[in-house]
Amino acid sequence: EPEVTQTPSHQVTQMGQEVILRCVPISNHLYFYWYRQILGQKVEFLVSFYNNEISEKSEIFDDQFSVERPDGSNFTLKIRSTKLEDSAMYFCASSDGQYSNQPQHFGDGTRLSIL
Amino acid sequence: GQNIDQPTEMTATEGAIVQINCTYQTSGFNGLFWYQQHAGEAPTFLSYNVLDGLEEKGRFSSFLSRSKGYSYLLLKELQMKDSASYLCAVRLNQAGTALIFGKGTTLSVSS
Numbered sequence: 023e024p025e026v027t028q029t030p031s032h033q034v035t036q037m038g039q040e041v042i043l044r045c046v047p048i049s050n051h052l053y054f055y056w057y058r059q060i061l062g063q064k065v066e067f068l069v070s071f072y073n074n075e076i077s078e079k080s081e082i083f084d085d086q087f088s089v090e091r092p093d094g095s096n097f098t099l100k101i102r103s104t105k106l107e108d109s110a111m112y113f114c115a116s117s118d119g120q121y122s123n124q125p126q127h128f129g130d131g132t133r134l135s136i137l
Numbered sequence: 138g139q140n141i142d143q144p145t146e147m148t149a150t151e152g153a154i155v156q157i158n159c160t161y162q163t164s165g166f167n168g169l170f171w172y173q174q175h176a177g178e179a180p181t182f183l184s185y186n187v188l189d190g191l192e193e194k195g196r197f198s199s200f201l202s203r204s205k206g207y208s209y210l211l212l213k214e215l216q217m218k219d220s221a222s223y224l225c226a227v228r229l230n231q232a233g234t235a236l237i238f239g240k241g242t243t244l245s246v247s248s
Contacts (some may be wrong), residue, residue, distance in 0.1 A: 026179075053233040065180065065224065067235040079234055113179060119214035119233035125170055126236060 024048045027128035028114050035104055039047045043132045044116030053119035054097045054126045055090065055126060058082070058110040063111065071097065072119070100135075109136045139163045140215065143225050148245045149215050157210045157242045159225030167231055171199050171210045172224040180224055184210065212244075220246045224233035 026105040035041050049053050056068040069079045071089055088100045099118075101108055110124045111133050140162040149155040161169070168187040172180035186192055186201035186208060198211040212221055222241040228234060 055235070055237040057236075065226075065236075065238040066239040067237065070235060072233055075232065079237070088194065117233060122168060122187060122232040123185050124232065125185060127182065128172075130179045 026114055026116055026127050028112075028129035028132050030132060030133070031130065034137060037106060037136050038103055039098065039103050039129050041104060041134060043101075043134070045097045045099075045129055046095050047116030048127055049095070049098055051118055051127075052118035053077075053126075054091070054118045055115040056099045057113045057128075059112045059113065059131075063095075067069050068099075089109045096124060104134075104136045109134060110130075118128065139227070139229070139237045140245050141227060141237060143223075143227055143242045144173040145240070146243045146245070148247065149205075151215055151246060151248050152216050154211065155215060157223050157225075157244065158209045159210070159239060161208070161225070161227050161239075162204045163206075163227050163229055163237065166227060167201065167228035167234075168228045169199075169201055169208050170224060170228065171197075171208075171229060174222045174224055183223075192203060215246050216235045217246050217248065218236065218244070220244060 029044045054071045059065045069083045070077045093129045113131045114129045117126040118124040141143045142160045171183040174180045185197040191200045197212045201208045222243045225239040227237040
């Protein structure tokens with residue numbers, strides 16, 4: 023079964039540094055998403071991406087964050103000037119989007135630890 | 138704001154049936170999803186409801202009442218591997234838009 027893949031599985035970074043989290047969505051999917059989950063808390067929506075542009079973003083997704091689809095397969099989340107509170111599990115998801123009953127499929131996540 | 142409520146924890150024994158409730162008060166509604174999440178892993182899709190009523194899928198069933206802002210996930214013939222968090226998520230708008238998650242219900246199944 024096709025799946026969403028994310029790399030790296032774990033990223034440790036010094037506060038203030040920039041990180042790029044990478045995702046390969048399911049190949050025929052059109053919508054891509056980033057969510058985060060701080061340890062012990064709920065999954066929170068960050069951003070959705072369609073047709074090479076951001077289609078929706080939450081209040082969390084401020085100027086510190088950016089997303090890009092640099093080629094036909096990868097989808098990245100960049101976090102600039104990382105802060106301690108950015109430590110979380112970051113999930114990439116993708117969906118067909120064409121039919122409302124099609125779910126979002128999640129990758130295994132990248133655990134980001136800011137020191 | 139968006140409000141999705143679930144019980145924090147539930148316990149049950151192998152072979153039993155458990156019902157996990159979810160109530161929501163959101164600015165929009167275009168479907169309710171249930172996901173299973175094992176500790177440290179990705180959420181995996183279980184079920185989807187957009188119309189009132191019951192959707193059955195093997196050992197799992199999900200029910201929706203839009204007028205009451207209420208859903209439940211029913212798990213039958215519980216197995217140890219069903220120990221996980223169960224996440225209720227509402228999609229506010231059309232397909233391809235954000236899911237708003239509840240905090241999840243941690244289910245512990247004992248023998």
